[in-house]
Amino acid sequence: MSEVKYSKEHEWIKLEGDVATIGITKHATEMLGDIVFTELPEKGSNVEKDGTAGVVESTKAASDVYTPVSGEVVDTNQEIVDDPSKINQDPENSAWFFKLKIKDKSEMDSLMNKDDYDKFAKETTT
Amino acid sequence: METKKTSLYKLHQNCNAKFVEFAGYQMPIQYAEGIVEEHKFTRNHSGIFDVSHMGQLFIYGGDELIKDLEKIFPLDLKNLKLNHSKYSFLMNKDAGIQDDLIITKINEGFLIILNAACKYNDLRILKELLSEKYEMVLDENRSLIAIQGPKSSQILNEVVIGVKDLNFMSGNWFSFEKQKIYITRSGYTGEDGFEISISNDFADKLTRELINKGSKLVGLGARDTLRLEAGLCLYGHDLDKDKTPVEANLKWAISKERISKGDFIGSDIIIKQLNNGVAKIRVGIKPEGRIIAREKTKIFNLSDVHIGEITSGTFGPSVNGPVAMGYVVNQFSKKDTKVFLEVRGKKHAASICSLPFYKKSYVKGAN
Numbered sequence: 001m002s003e004v005k006y007s008k009e010h011e012w013i014k015l016e017g018d019v020a021t022i023g024i025t026k027h028a029t030e031m032l033g034d035i036v037f038t039e040l041p042e043k044g045s046n047v048e049k050d051g052t053a054g055v056v057e058s059t060k061a062a063s064d065v066y067t068p069v070s071g072e073v074v075d076t077n078q079e080i081v082d083d084p085s086k087i088n089q090d091p092e093n094s095a096w097f098f099k100l101k102i103k104d105k106s107e108m109d110s111l112m113n114k115d116d117y118d119k120f121a122k123e124t125t126t
Numbered sequence: 127m128e129t130k131k132t133s134l135y136k137l138h139q140n141c142n143a144k145f146v147e148f149a150g151y152q153m154p155i156q157y158a159e160g161i162v163e164e165h166k167f168t169r170n171h172s173g174i175f176d177v178s179h180m181g182q183l184f185i186y187g188g189d190e191l192i193k194d195l196e197k198i199f200p201l202d203l204k205n206l207k208l209n210h211s212k213y214s215f216l217m218n219k220d221a222g223i224q225d226d227l228i229i230t231k232i233n234e235g236f237l238i239i240l241n242a243a244c245k246y247n248d249l250r251i252l253k254e255l256l257s258e259k260y261e262m263v264l265d266e267n268r269s270l271i272a273i274q275g276p277k278s279s280q281i282l283n284e285v286v287i288g289v290k291d292l293n294f295m296s297g298n299w300f301s302f303e304k305q306k307i308y309i310t311r312s313g314y315t316g317e318d319g320f321e322i323s324i325s326n327d328f329a330d331k332l333t334r335e336l337i338n339k340g341s342k343l344v345g346l347g348a349r350d351t352l353r354l355e356a357g358l359c360l361y362g363h364d365l366d367k368d369k370t371p372v373e374a375n376l377k378w379a380i381s382k383e384r385i386s387k388g389d390f391i392g393s394d395i396i397i398k399q400l401n402n403g404v405a406k407i408r409v410g411i412k413p414e415g416r417i418i419a420r421e422k423t424k425i426f427n428l429s430d431v432h433i434g435e436i437t438s439g440t441f442g443p444s445v446n447g448p449v450a451m452g453y454v455v456n457q458f459s460k461k462d463t464k465v466f467l468e469v470r471g472k473k474h475a476a477s478i479c480s481l482p483f484y485k486k487s488y489v490k491g492a493n
Binding site: 033034036037039055057058059060061062081084085088 | 161350440443448470
């Protein structure tokens with residue numbers, strides 16, 4: 001049983017054992033528009049909660065991708081680097097960004113559940 | 127100052143436009159389908175652009191006006207035929223570009239299309255230069271609608287019969303709902319197309335008819351990717367008052383006849399630069415891989431010396447890769463010169479390339 005949680009920076013995170021899969025939400029892709037470039041963290045590197053862990057660019061602008069939890073990058077999704085449009089097509093499933101071996105599960109506690117995130121996303125739509 | 131709305135605002139809303147404030151106007155940056163789809167639809171079919179924020183300046187006068195305008199614009203205006211258009215610039219005395227524009231000879235004088243962000247300043251400058259001798263109307267009662275792409279001629283001709291016979295960079299008066307509308311065969315996307323000057327009260331109706339015939343509204347986002355692929359400059363980014371037409375690699379737009387005589391604003395500098403060369407020049411830049419180098423990205427040579435800056439950069443949907451242009455020190459401007467672009471602290475390989483990135487031939491004569 002795995003639970004999906006959400007950050008205020010519009011990332012989703014799914015924890016299975018001590019490995020978290022992280023991507024950006026559908027709401028984020030709708031705000032960004034067509035994604036045409038993706039940069040991911042290096043495998044084996046360590047990322048810190050709320051730190052930058054990648055970049056997505058639309059035709060309009062570049063946006064940082066943050067990690068909602070700390071950990072070691074154990075896998076990255078090359079498919080979204082080769083074809084960034086996949087992020088617009090299936091952001092909360094096959095177009096995940098990276099997987100982390102997380103250090104501290106309690107970092108998950110401050111994140112939002114789906115209902116709270118949906119409410120938050122609605123409020124931040126301009 | 128309150129943000130202005132164009133006469134197509136409601137139609138944009140109905141088409142789920144995302145709006146952005148641009149030069150004091152609420153303008154559609156994109157619609158539901160998104161920039162990439164809108165861009166491709168324009169290249170393959172036909173896109174409609176609301177460019178009503180741009181200035182439509184009518185200046186009325188005869189031979190004396192032509193003489194006076196030749197002191198301002200580096201154009202052979204006395205030989206410009208009725209209903210023919212030229213691309214030009216409003217320069218300061220140092221040949222710095224204050225705006226780029228399209229000027230068309232009409233029966234009663236000239237129609238000049240100005241950039242939205244510059245139009246009021248242009249009017250002030252021109253009034254001063256022409257000493258208020260001529261009637262000048264920056265007409266905000268008219269909308270400007272562009273229709274661009276290979277199917278546009280056929281689509282527009284179904285609504286306004288006869289437009290398909292216009293030659294590239296020429297125009298004429300036509301009629302729509304008994305209204306006089308002025309149409310030129312021109313545009314800023316690298317595609318065949320038209321720009322339509324029409325009374326605000328009828329712009330919505332005309333646009334809806336074009337949509338019914340199969341064209342689609344396209345936002346400013348795709349207009350930017352289209353013009354950049356076509357190697358065309360955007361004022362305030364690729365052009366500004368610190369850059370001259372020679373530095374901007376636009377010397378083709380300066381009349382040779384006028385250069386031989388000089389006597390227009392900025393001509394001393396232009397002639398000097400044409401004879402002696404320039405220190406920096408605008409070039410096309412193709413990043414390797416997928417990295418996008420945006421405006422203000424620094425350009426370095428192979429010895430890590432800073433040689434220039436990107437002025438426009440994005441992802442080109444038709445090129446299916448990143449595209450950019452910028453200014454580099456002249457000695458590094460040769461095609462295929464290897465350079466590095468600094469993006470987010472890392473250097474990425476790129477090369478100088480010729481423009482445009484995407485080429486399709488404009489219609490030269492009538493179909």
